[in-house]
Every structure is written in C-alpha cells, then in structure tokens.
Amino acid sequence: MRIFIGIDLDDALRAKIARFIEGVSGFAPEARWVRPESLHITLKFIGEQQDEQVAAIAERLRQVKGLPMEIRMGGTGFFPTPKAPRVFWIGIHAGPQLARLAADIDTAVAELGVEREQRAFSPHLTLARAGGHGKRSSGDPKWRKDDRPNSAFSVLEKRLAAMGDLDFGTMAAEKFILYRSQLSPAGSKYTKLERFPLSGGESQAHA
Numbered sequence: 001m002r003i004f005i006g007i008d009l010d011d012a013l014r015a016k017i018a019r020f021i022e023g024v025s026g027f028a029p030e031a032r033w034v035r036p037e038s039l040h041i042t043l044k045f046i047g048e049q050q051d052e053q054v055a056a057i058a059e060r061l062r063q064v065k066g067l068p069m070e071i072r073m074g075g076t077g078f079f080p081t082p083k084a085p086r087v088f089w090i091g092i093h094a095g096p097q098l099a100r101l102a103a104d105i106d107t108a109v110a111e112l113g114v115e116r117e118q119r120a121f122s123p124h125l126t127l128a129r130a131g132g133h134g135k136r137s138s139g140d141p142k143w144r145k146d147d148r149p150n151s152a153f154s155v156l157e158k159r160l161a162a163m164g165d166l167d168f169g170t171m172a173a174e175k176f177i178l179y180r181s182q183l184s185p186a187g188s189k190y191t192k193l194e195r196f197p198l199s200g201g202e203s204q205a206h207a
Contacts, residue, residue, distance in 0.1 A: 002048050002181045003193070005061070005105055007041040010171040013073065014039055017090065017168055021127060027156040031088065031128040038190055041071070041092060041123060043102045043176060046114055053112065058178055058194050060108045066176075066198040069097040073125060073168040076160055078153060085153045086130050090168060092123035099123075101176065101198070128153075174198055 009017070018036035025033045049057065071094040078085035092098070102121045110116045130152035160166075175198055180191040 001051060001054050002183070003054055003057070004045040004047075004179050004181060005043045005109075005176060006179055007043065007071070007173050007176050008192075009039050009041075013169055013171045017073070017125070017127075020166075020168070024156060024159060025128070027159050028088070028128060028130075028153050031130055031152055032187070033128045034126060035187060038188065039125060039127075040177075040179070040190065041098075041125060044105045044109065044117070046109065054178075054193070056112055057109055057114070060112060061105065061176075061178060061194075061196050064101075064104050064108050064176075064196065066101045066104065067097065068172055068174045068198050069094055069101075070170050071098065071173050072170040074166055076166060077124075078157070079124075082153075082157055084150060085157075087126055088128040088153055088156065089124040089126050090166075092125060094123065094173075098173075105176070 014036055017039060021033055021036060025031075046057070071092060073090050073092055075091035077089055077091065079087040079089065099121045102117075102123075106117050130150065175195045177195050178193045180193055182189045182191070
C-alpha cells in the first residue's frame with residue numbers, strides 16, 4: 001500500500017483555489033493540473049508498505065501530539081526554478097507549529113524503520129506538474145540531473161506577474177491524516193485511512 005501523511009484543506013479554501021485553477025489552467029494546457037478534490041498539504045511521504053506496517057504506523061501516529069493551528073496560503077512559485085519548472089505551487093505559511101508537527105511525525109515513523117527526511121521541511125501546495133521525460137514529474141524541489149530549461153509554464157508565469165501578490169486565505173488545521181495513494185492514468189486517487197486530531201484526543205479510523 002502506498003501511503004503518506006498530510007493535512008486536508010477546508011471547503012472554503014479548496015473552493016477558492018479551485019476557482020483560481022479554473023482561471024489559469026488554460027495558460028499551461030500541457031501541464032497536469034491537480035484535481036481540486038485531491039489538494040492537500042503533504043507532511044510526510046512514506047511510499048509502499050505492507051498492511052502490517054501501515055497498521056503499525058497508524059498506531060504510532062496516534063501518539064503524536066499537537067495543537068490546532070492557522071494556515072495561510074498565498075504566493076506562487078515553481079520548482080526547481082522558473083526557467084526549468086517541473087512543479088507550480090502555492091505557498092503555505094503556518095509559523096513553527098507546522099514544521100514541528102512534520103518533524104514529530106518524521107521522528108515517530110522513523111522508529112518503525114521509515115527513512116528520515118534528508119531536506120528541510122518546505123510546505124507548499126502543488127497545483128500542476130509539467131510533462132516531459134516520458135514519466136510523471138517529481139515534486140521534489142531540488143534540481144535533478146534531467147532538469148532542463150523549458151517553457152511549460154512560461155505564459156502562466158507572465159500572467160501571474162501581472163496579477164501581483166496572491167492571497168488565498170486561511171484555514172484552521174485541527175487534524176492530520178494518513179492517506180492511501182493509488183496511481184492511475186487519470187491521476188492519483190487518495191483515500192483517507194485515519195484522522196489524527198491536533199487536540200490530544202482520540203483518532204478517528206476510516207473517516
């Protein structure tokens with residue numbers, strides 16, 4: 001089972017970003033745009049695991065403590081650079097609480113043999129991925145050997161520059177979620193396996 005841990009968006013913020021995608025996706029028609037219902041903030045990507053290990057990870061995540069936090073989304077950018085873009089993203093601003101939660105989750109699952117993150121936590125909301133290289137584009141912000149200058153988002157970049165600073169609003173994050181990710185030609189399908197409240201309460205399985 002392919003799994004990751006993240007935070008879902010609230011309905012109002014999702015709807016606002018969906019309208020934004022609808023308005024700008026035509027400026028990068030060859031990119032693969034994320035379906036609005038699939039938008040989420042990734043805290044930790046784990047990858048393929050056996051069912052028994054998934055159960056152990058869920059049990060360990062129930063012990064992670066945290067408090068609700070406000071998350072603001074604003075600004076846009078491209079990974080790894082605007083001249084060689086693979087990913088178009090929205091910025092996420094949440095203060096130290098979000099990074100602390102990601103670090104606590106990383107530590108918790110590392111105790112079960114999951115590889116620790118090698119780079120600093122850089123929260124962002126992926127909206128689109130460029131095509132190319134005959135495979136699905138990676139969301140890794142670091143430069144890769146096969147990255148080349150391209151024009152996948154050049155028209156979009158010019159349009160965004162004319163829009164000025166973008167602020168998509170705020171939401172209250174009150175839980176994090178263990179997701180299952182299933183890949184298909186139509187895009188990834190995400191299933192919520194379990195919710196973990198950021199209030200010290202009990203988790204809610206199969207929510």
